[in-house]
């Protein structure tokens with residue numbers, strides 16, 4: 001990018017808000033994805049309002065400069081990595097909560113707000129923002145919308161998309177558009193909100209979000225249930241959902257390996273730590289009596305289905321301890337096993353036992369380690385392959401490629417999807433054709449071409465590289 005363009009960008013956002021020095025831009029060359037190489041941008045541009053975003057995109061579009069939008073950089077598919085260089089457009093300073101409108105039960109926010117701040121503000125007023133990725137303390141709401149983030153409450157409340165009522169978006173060509181509003185129902189033409197949600201920064205830059213709040217459920221309990229073997233544990237998930245008459249907020253899985261890593265990361269332990277795996281259930285209720293009835297009934301059902309024990313946490317401290325333990329698994333993997341490949345496949349819940357069984361076969365066959373954790377209540381499992389210490393980097397690359405192909409084929413055979421919440425990004429794009437036909441991929445490509453004719457916005461993401469003969473990891 002030449003000096004004239006840098007000068008134009010500086011005239012839009014201010015001199016100090018365009019960084020080009022290596023020390024300042026290096027941090028923006030990567031996200032939290034382990035298996036995608038970092039890539040340096042020519043410049044990082046910090047914006048503070050939609051008008052600036054529009055002006056920057058007009059310059060980029062005129063000169064065909066690649067632009068990579070970035071929230072908090074916690075993504076797990078390489079979406080915020082500027083694989084084509086150019087501009088990283090950082091939304092992190094657009095971090096204001098613009099309006100809390102309790103009578104309409106909505107909150108209006110800028111994209112750079114950290115998700116946890118929205119949850120805390122809603123709770124202070126007796127409300128609840130139900131989007132809850134495990135990264136809620138570090139990821140931005142704009143990134144959550146762009147990825148349609150899931151998390152531990154999807155079973156009852158759905159992913160981020162279920163909570164978005166309106167969006168302001170700057171199109172790649174610089175126009176500012178608004179879709180939706182504070183109303184719950186809206187069938188005015190195409191569902192454009194859903195189109196931008198989960199579009200991974202390829203169709204537009206999200207600059208304002210209207211989120212739905214719901215009244216906070218008054219009482220909740222968390223049940224921690226160790227099982228002697230994985231098969232018994234995962235087979236009980238569909239049975240609980242179909243037969244207990246209770247819709248839990250969450251059903252989460254931690255296998256023994258995941259428990260070990262989280263325990264080491266936090267220096268804390270949980271009951272029956274050596275069990276083959278643990279399930280976590282959360283249930284909610286409007287009054288204490290019905291909550292007690294529900295957790296007793298669920299606990300009995302779980303014991304009939306083979307739980308070794310049922311530990312019930314119904315005070316805030318105990319519940320937070322269990323959730324902290326669950327949420328630390330991903331951080332523990334990143335910290336202690338940096339050479340890993342964390343997957344995000346999602347299958348119909350009845351088929352989860354088959355999926356998990358196959359991961360052990362795949363790992364054994366390819367001489368790597370594997371751990372499984374995730375949101376088994378909604379079918380989304382974070383199968384994570386780990387490089388054994390003794391394996392060379394070269395062998396690991398080959399092994400992981402084979403593991404992914406095999407895992408994805410099994411997932412496709414089970415009518416599942418390659419990603420339940422982390423997205424395609426750059427990490428999974430060359431595997432898309434295992435799940436979608438050429439016509440389906442082309443249908444998406446046409447939407448991209450219509451909105452971004454010069455292909456400037458996150459150009460290297462989602463779509464398989466047409467010239468690629470070798471799949472990447």
Ligand SMILES: Cc1cc2nc3c(=O)[nH]c(=O)nc-3n(C[C@H](O)[C@H](O)[C@H](O)COP(=O)(O)OP(=O)(O)OC[C@H]3O[C@@H](n4cnc5c(N)ncnc54)[C@H](O)[C@@H]3O)c2cc1C
Nearest residue numbers: 071072073074075079134140142143144146149150201206
């Ligand atoms: C420890 C850990 C736990 C995690 N747990 C979960 C989980 O439970 N559930 C889950 O779904 N994910 C989880 N993630 C993944 C990640 O946190 C989510 O994908 C999150 O939504 C990314 O938000 P971000 O602000 O960090 O986005 P970034 O990583 O900065 O960007 C992600 C994508 O969104 C695009 N983007 C960002 N902001 C905008 C914008 N304003 N407009 C347009 N495009 C934009 C980027 O270009 C990129 O493609 C976890 C990650 C970590 C490290």
